Amino acid sequence: MAQVIVERACAKLRSAIGDEAVARSNFTGDLRDMLEALEHVQPILDRAEMHLRRDFFPSRWLQRALGAAYKTIDMVDELQDSRPQAAATMTRRMLPRLAIMKNAMAIQVQETKKLVMWLQEQSGSLSKYLPEKSILLEKIIKERKTGPGFEEALVLGRGSDKQRIIAALPSTEPNIMQEHITILPIFGLVGSGKTTLAQMVFNDTHSLQGYDFRVWVHVSPQFDFHAIGKSIISQVSARGQEETNHSSSDMEGMQSIMKRLHELLNGKKVLLVLDDLWEEDPIRLQLLKSMLTFLGDRMDVIVTTCNQAIARKICTIEPYRLNPLSDEACWEIIKKLIRFEGGEEELEKIGREIASKCWGVPSAARAYAGILGSSRDAMTWKNKMKEDILFYALPAFKLSYMRMPPELRLCFAYCCQIFPSGHIIVKDDLVHHWIALHLIEPSEILSAAQIAEEHITRLQDMSFLQTAQLNHASGKDEIGAILFTIHDLAHHFMKRFSKNLSYRLATSPHGKLDHMYDMYLRSLHCVGCSKVEFKDDSFSRKKYLRVLELKESSVQKLPDSICQLRHLGYLKISEFTGLITLPESFGLLKNLFHIDLSGCSRLAALPESFGDLINLIHVNLSRCHGLAQLPEPLQKLGKLVHLDLSFWSCFEGIGERLGDLITLEHLNVSNPCCHLAQQRIHLQGLKDGLCKLTNLRYLNLSACLNPIFYYHQSQEDSLKFLGECVSGLSSLEHLDLSHHTFLFGLPASLGELNKLKTLNLSGCIRLKKVGEMKSLKFMNLRKCRGLESCEFVVRIVDDDDVYSSSNIVQLEEVNCQELQISCLEKVKSKEEAQRINLAEKQNLEKLKFSWTLDSVRRVEDSALLREFVPPPNLQCLEVNGYTGSNLPEYLDELTSLQELKIVHCKHLNSLPDVLQKLTSLKNLCVFDCPELEKWYEVEENKKMLAHIPNKSYEKPASTSRQVIVEDETSGNEVEAA
Known part of the structure; x- marks a missing residue:
């Protein structure tokens, strides 16, 4: 971690040394001395960090190194931001102020230089003390x-x-x-x-x-x-x-x-x-x-x-x-190793608490057992429980840490210091934190956001970051955000190495935001600000903040000093329910690219200077009910990519103003507050703006169109309006239409969106039919209790992941009358088939299974079909493209079956004897099943099917089309006309 920060400090110094305006300040010599000193200590940083023991000299020296590097970066930023103005623009009145600023800058430069030079002086003795990294690795x-x-x-x-x-x-x-x-x-x-x-x-x-x-x-x-x-x-x-x-x-x-x-x-x-x-x-x-x-x-x-x-x-x-063990299993391991027979309630209680600290890792349980030994003293157990033995008991964690790229260590250390254990992390917020803090820098090939994606993927592969547990299969929350948590054990370990990183989490702070280290802070999160007193100078000493998060307050006004945070990139002012306006000088925050004002319900307008925030790419105005119209300054934001207007007030002219935001890729206009007739009229204009946003990739219309659907006279008009809203959005990948309680069907234009990957229809209680949409990989049909017909195409959820599951598990929530499942060759395992539990879908009357002809199977067709056990009340069954030689024996349980279709099943060579028991079977249709046609030529087999009134055996047209139909009156077979 320190290595990356020192490298960034060196890069900052080089840029300042080459700046002519900075050179005129006469600090070039000092900057060169600091650069030389930091370059001298760089080779030692990695060895010091690998020592990983905070009670020794290397740990203290590393903390000083981090502090010196951060202070150097801040000093250079300050130096470059306070460049002397050109003489032609100077006035006599400005000269005293300039002299004061230059004197303060000189003091800051000398203080920073003193700290850097101390590092260099101490590095010699430290180098002799530290073992080589290779020696630590070999050990x-x-x-x-x-x-x-x-x-x-x-x-x-x-x-x-x-x-x-x-x-x-x-x-x-x-x-x-x-x-x-x-x-x-x-x-x-x-x-x-x-x-x-x-x-x-x-x-x-x-x-x-x-x-x-x-x-x-x-x-x-x-x-x-x-x-x-x-x-x-x-x-x-x-x-x-x-x-x-x-x-x-x-x-x-x-x-x-x-x-x-x-x-x-x-x-x-x-x-x-x-x-x-x-x-x-x-x-x-x-x-x-x-x-x-x-x-x-x-x-x-x-x-x-x-x-x-x-x-x-x-x-x-x-x-x-391999998943973690339960706490109970960890306690059993400890009991077995220390030969604890039980019977002592206090020790049992302490032991179970110790087991919970193992986080499901058996190696940790064995380590705790080792230090408990034969002791049966409750006080000793309590003391042992406080010991941080995991750091020494699991050398693989040290190895994982040593093999992390320094930039990745820095990013993960930030997660562990700023987010408490068990905290739900929004992926996009985390990426923006890293970018705002300059923890990642773009390369010649990849942007900072792309590098952040790679870091997240790598942390997931190591099981350090884990997808948050949700109630449904999408891995996203209700607004489409991807959520993570940090594994408790990884969080515990990384906290040891992330000291003095200039980040602070303040939970429910009381009275003040002041802190002795405020001037060095880069990230500050304050959760529960209801008792915080915001003074005029609350942010004056926090001028190096890059990330600021303030939540839950009733203050009506923010101090103007917040506009002095000119390095701020990420700002979240959430649930400030009394906030009426932002400072007029808000536009001074030129580096701001992410602002979240969600839950500021009394915010009446954005200042005109808001339009000066030309670097903004992400704006969240969710639940800002006080806004009477879409703020005009947004039109000036030429880089705006993400706009959240959920729980909005049906702005007048919404369509016209939205249509001007042509750079938008993510738009959330869900859950509008349309209580008045004129608000519903404003909502009608939404489609005029949406159709112009051709760059949109994510669109959330959850419950948005309910007022329109309700007041339209016909279902056709409602579908036409929805179709006009999404028509032409050729880049759309994710669409949320959930909780439209008056939606009866889907427009045909949805099928034309070739890039559409996810469609959320949960809570559409009156939706009757869902047709085939071949590009879809995820479709949420939870609580669609009125669904009558569904055509479902099996897809692999993540094409980039060779072993990603298929989307068929999404049928767990579906219980309709007619169900067609196609592309079954993409089902990855029998377990996926078992999860949809067809036998429990009592509404199901018509069922079709379809495999693509001549496609590569991941699960043998016969094994897969055996797992798809229909409910006994099924009336119609079709099997299409099946490569098995026999049908499953569960057919005899389908006592209500009236129609059986077998199509393109070229290897099927017989029908099960159990068909004789299906007295309700009226129709049997066989098409392009050559082996089965041979089987039917046997007289005994004909007799077995004699009770079925209507039977047809058809060959494809390419092989001299012929349909053999049995005449119901005579019982003789005749060639159909």
Whole structure:
């Protein structure tokens, strides 16, 4: 972290040294001295940070380094912002003020220089004290080295995980030949027990039989192809390690190693565990995958890794995520290790509290058991519970931290310092925080926002950031925002390294915002400001703030000093229910790009200077009921991308003014407050503005059009209006139409939006039919209780994620009369099919299953169809494109079935005998099922279907179209006209 900040400080100094206006201030020499000193200490920063022990000199020196770097950045910003004005524009009256400013600047420069020079002086002795980073890394790697041996009696709570891993591996019967190598990664948070699970599988000779060799290789962060190959050779060779040593000259090249491995493993069945894989380079991972594939098809490989991205790159079947244990399981581990028999209620209570501090990580439970030992004293247990032993008990966390890029460490440290444990983080807000604080800088290829996305993805892959648990499958809140939480254990660890980062979280502050370090703050979050007294100078000493969040206050006016925060990039003034206006000089906040005024319900207008905020890209005016019209200054914001007007007051001229904001990509006009007739008239003009916003990617119309739908005389007029609202929005990817209680159908123009990925229809209680929309990947149909017909297309939720689930699970909430499910080849697992639980959908009368012809399947058709058990009251069933040879036996339970259609099922060679029991079956239609037509030629089979009045067998037109229909009166077959 310190390394990144010092680098930024050096870059700031170089820019100032090259500035002619700054040079005239006579500070160039001082700036050069500071630059030289900071460049001198840079090589030591990484070593000091890797020492990771805050009670020692390195930690104190690092805090000083951070402070010096931040102060240098602030000093240069101040210096460049207070450049001397040109002599031609100076007046005599301004000269005394200029002299005062220059003197104050000189003092600031000298104070900063003194701190920087102290760092350089201390760095010499510190360098001698610190071990090299490589030594620390080798020590951790040595501590983590693993083998296949373990004490299974000490493992609790992983039996079901073990069975799932074994079930995922191909059959080990000697007569079963594999067509492809199997590589199954196990991934999860560090310390969660991935190695232990691999050991359990590796040593289970009863469930996994038929292997000629079982090989265990500890890969370690020091990834080495030669070491992996030699380790395998030493374990499978009859002469073991001796052969490797004697043949060392032949083993120097990888080709020699591969040749020897092929000789040893050719035709052999091998179980190989590659434990602790850290390599992230996709090229090297692909080489490893190719090497394993070369060794033969009869190999099952289990890989353990902390990183989901590595698991995706190396796997051949879906990786297995190892989830944390329950608190109860952690307590059972502790009890077993310390031989605690129970019966002591106070100790039991303390023990369970200790178990909750393990956060589901078995390694942490074992560490706590180690320090509790044989003690049975309650006070001792309480004291042990306060010890921060996890930092030393889980070296993998240190390793994860050491392997993070410095910029990523800085970004994650900010999360852990500013957001409390369990806090719900809005993704877009987090990205804007990072950008405003300059924690990330754009590169020549990627923007800062794109780099932030990569950081978030990497933190998710490490399980440090986790998607917040929601009540539905979209992973988003009701306004489309993506939400995260920080894993408690990662939060706990990172808090140790994020001291003195100039960020502060103030929860329910009382009386004042003053703080002794205010002048160095860059990020300030105040939650619950109801008792804060905002004075005229409340922000005068906070001039370096980049992020400011104030929530919940009844003050009517903000102090003018807030306009002195000229470095501010992110500003949130939320739930200020008494606020009437903003300061007139608000336009001085030139660097502001994100402002959130949500919940300022009495805010009557925005100042004219608001239009001077030319860098604004994100404006939130949600629940600003006091605004009588769309603020005119917004029209001047040429970079505006995101506008939230939810719970708005149906502004007059909304269509005309919205149409001018042509740069908008995200618009929320949900839940308008239309209590008066003229407000509903204003709402009518909305479509005139929407159709001009051709760059829109996200549009939230939740409950927006209810007043219009209600007062329209016909459903056709309502659908026409909705169609006009969205027509032409060719860039639209996400559309929210939820809670339209008078919406009966969907306009045809929706099907023309080729980029539309998500559609939210939840709460549309009168919606009757949803047609096929092939581009959709997510459709929310919760609480659509009036739905009669639904055409659903299965899609992969995330194309960039090879092992992303399909969207079929979204049918859990659907209970309509007619359901068509197409593209079933994209269902990823039988578990997805089980989740939609068709058998419980009692409204279902007509059901169609459809696979795309000649497409690649992810789950065998017959196995998938067996999971789709319809409700017994089903009346019509169609199976289209099915490649199985038999239909499932559950057909005999469909006692109400009246019609059965079988289309393009070219391998289906028979119908089940149970059809004889379906006395209600009236119609049987078979089209393009050649094997089934042969089956029907058998007289006995004809008799089995004799009770069905109407039967038709049709061939496709390309093969001399012929329809054979059985005459109901004579019982003879005739060719249809």
